Amino acid sequence: MVDGRVRRVTSADVAREAGVSRATVSYVLNDTPHQSIPAETRRRVLEAAARLDYAPSAAARTLRRGRSDVVLCLLPDWPVGPEVGALLGNLSAQLARRGLTLVAHPSTREDRPIAEIWKAITPAAVLAFEDLSEAENAAMRAAGVALLVALLGRSRQRRHELEVPQQRVGRLQAEHLAALGHERLGYAYPDDPRVAIFADPRREGARAACAALGLPAPVTCTVPLDGAAAASAVRAWRDAGVTAVCAYNDEVALAVLAGLRVCGLRAPGDLAVVGVDDIPAAGLADPALSTVTTDQSAVAAHLAETIVEVIHGRTEPPGPGDEITRVVRRAST
Template sequence: MAGIPGRRRVTSTDVAREAGVSRATVSYVLNDTPHQKIPEATRRRVWDAAARLGYAPSAAARSLRTGRSRIVLGLLPDWPIEHVLGRLVQQLTNAFAEHELTFVVHSPASFARPLREVWKALTPAAVLALGEFPEAEAGAMRAAGVEVVTAVHGSTRDPHRPPLVAEEPIGAAQARHLVTAHRRLGYAYPDLGRLGILARARLDGVRKVCAELGIPEPDVRTVPVGPEGAVEAVRAWLDADPPVTGICAFNDEVALAVLLALRSLGLRAPQDLAVIGVDDIPGAALAQPPLTTIVRDTDAVARSLARRVVDALDGRQAAAEPLQDPLRVQVRVSA
């Protein structure tokens, strides 16, 4: 192998020299250009040379040839990157791969590069925003020919910005599961303000079911993820008049904090207080008692989001209604 001096990027010229062919032949082979009669032995020689040299085609050059890159830039919201968001990113990666698109994510970390620098460097075909981001930035992307799909989460009651992913049905599913045996519900609200867009919409779903059935509004308490803060909330629910007997928790982490507080008070779920979470994280089945929870089909959500992006790239009109988001109740012992 001739080798490439220094640490500069390997080019198609280097591959041509290594394989003993022309640059045009390298381009035809690596881009699988149709209607080119290139012997199979020559094709193998080019691919072998590219592999030896570690050649990676330039995304920018490919974009100039095709008029479009194959990258979708995912903008993560300012939420904890834990089990559920991580699973969604994996499933989005798979869903986009089925359309021959590469999904690359950008997190709004404190020391991350400015968003404008990131998308200009990547020249993505599209941006999928999983949360809110500045409209001025979205306008600059569109002006540069980048499709922008914003997967806003939230409440269907917002007439100005209907969500692409509705959160109300999650709270409604929790409430409907509990009201068969409980006539006074509480809501365990997270203590992270950045999760408010999700929590408010899920709470709206609980409130809607309570109103439909003519039972009191849910007793809402902020529950830190830890035993001491949750103990105060549990005591307040049990001391209410009439007492709260069923808790819809924002997610499984908050629900587990409620279960831990119950145990520290010498109480049990569901006998003293029934608890239902959201997400079915791995620890839910291992909790004491095992946690009843709402399971969202994140794979279906990922595929639907990928389809919205592909439709936008192909110039097809997107549907106005929220994505279909199948939910089911994973019934265990806690509720």
Template sequence: MAGRHGRVTAADVAREAGVSPTTVSYVLNNVPHQKIPDETRQRIHAAVARLGYKPSAAARALRRGRSDIVLLVIPDVPIGAAVAQIVENLTEELEPRGLTLISRSERHTPLSVLWQELMPAAVVALIELNPDDRTAMRAAGIHVFGALLRPSSDEDTTLSVPQHLIGRLQVEHLAATGHRHIGYAGPGDPRVQAFYDLRLDGARTACVDLGLDLPIVHEVPLDVAAAAAAVRRWRDADPRVTGVCAYNDETAFALLAGAREVGLAVPADLAVIGVDNIPLAPFTHPPLTTIDQNVAMFTGHLAEMIVSGIAGKHPPRAPRSESIALVIRQSA
């Protein structure tokens, strides 16, 4: 029978198995140097399975001197495929290590409130942290990690995601396939301005380095009519734009639809290259050429940084820039 409030407790397990609560604690926490017969251990585990007992996170935190929570602080951006994949992959990487990922945006609750409420083992920030917050969390024994848009001098705890390189790779591919007049399709969402600015800056830098005119920039919202209007402006430019770098794959999908609306063939009349290599990218018509940020490698390394930091071990070597790769399909 479960406890008074419906939640199965260690005492319920002890009654079901016919042992003391102390014995249950020894077995479930793998306390060493306890001479408990295998038959008793099996009986306790069987009772746990029958009752569906889940150890209290608070009790685990008290026992170990820390919680098993990793707080992921995400920016106030649309939760698209790329952000969702980061959350999903990081959850899958951390759960087998006994760590629970909780993701939150600062949009509703300041970080200073979040970490004091949760007291996580670690905080991973996909945003620039206030130095006072960083200092306070470390003083409280919380490990702090970052995954930022720009390189950081704190390589042991910060993983940089070079957005500038993404825009450069897009332009370099278009130029290598013969395009001399390039457009850039912006997302039209102010929440992603920091990503957009760096990617566009990378595209502009590549144009300068390659002796090309700067890209002609138009906003391309996720709307067929608006995307078609942008495509017409690139078509009618003098000289005509023949290749467009899209801010991300969703923007590229809108461009493909806009090109069809205008009657332009991709890539014969207009080449399109996206960013993120989301699962739908191979299924567009034509299949989308894009930049893969290799989220699996990124989250795998981030998980190793977190686990090593909590364990007091030296952080793993950072992945090289090859983690960002061009995926060539038929759209460019």
């Protein structure tokens, strides 16, 4: 203890405890390749480190390697709902298994330049969900920071990009409703422009499914998260002969159900409704909400593996298959 503070255990303390040099401690704890360390010496070092509760200095490790073990996730201006939260939680766990730490940061260029954020952390990799400028990309490459852009198919650069099958979500919704005999569909579009990157491909997927089935394109209405406002959309769909609605997500679908109640109507008899995400409230709704769910643990595992491969300059693994997305049918359809 120094000046009332607990002194940090160092590699020198481990070396003294194990009776070896600091270099040997470094070789053992960093699992340095091409070093012939006897098994007995390795055991003594590991036991000494455990007895002393030694934890390597992250700052020192960063200086030595030129980067940290951090993956910086630059989040766009998205509402962090259950689905994004689940993805971040699963991704954090997957990266931890690979010796990496996830740090999420809103990428607000207006408040702080992106370069200031990643330079403050010196990450192993940056995961972005929107295109960065060529100057930003070049600066990261020069600093040895790997970049993975997961853009739902909208990247201009088409490199280190993860395709998330949002169009398949919309197709599954429309195909589910068509299989139940509905021929005139509606689409409940969100009133939050921040989620257009998800909403647009989902709507396009529903349109593509209808076209493939010989059905008219879905009638789109913007649906706020308000029962009275949603009732206006319900009336518009009813006037257009719509009998079933694909909603952007479960929250919008719940607003449609509220709009039905305002109109004195009920799903699925008057209007069938299917959402997306399978949030906890979906199963508690009245009627219980049908939805499309995506295995976020599988998405996170693929993202984590891709990040590791990009860090090491290797070929990215193939993406997860369509089977990770499925319909959960409940009473609303």
